[in-house]
Amino acid sequence: MPATLVTLHCVPSVSIALEDLSNAERSVALYVSDMPDRYRYRRGDDALLESWIIQGATLLGLERLYRLAALLSGYQLAWMEKCASTVQEQAHAQRFPKTARLDRAGRMASLVSLNTPMSEAARARGLRPQFDGGCPTCEGSGQVWERWIAPGCDWEEEGYQPCPMCPGPVNPVRCVAVAA
């Protein structure tokens, strides 16, 4: 269990349901849980995986889990778009020093998510990534300047478009201090 992430504290006895956690939240919960580093999935292990997810979520507390998961999603998004900032790289490596474990946790979470429904609230949270140091694409403005050629036109148009990294009319992204 990575000591950097987990601080045992008084957790109010709120029961956490798997359905109420997004895929990224399930990944982070597994990462901090008792799941062995070299765990291999076997058929029928679903209840075991679920118990680890609930364990990890309880350890972190929901608020912290939500934030860590949103930052993880933001990092993964930026990584895929090849625009992760140095701030993001460093914060991510500090939060999740065991890359193989994070990878395994992510794959196991996806496996669980294949068979477990997800509440609307959890799904919606899963679509709201956060970025260390602000969105690397729009720097928090929620929009980017783009050029495009409209269908059937020969000329280019340009203007502000919603940021593809943090879409939405209200941009909730702000600089979040490293939680770990």
Ligand SMILES: [Zn+2]
């Ligand atoms: Zn953005």
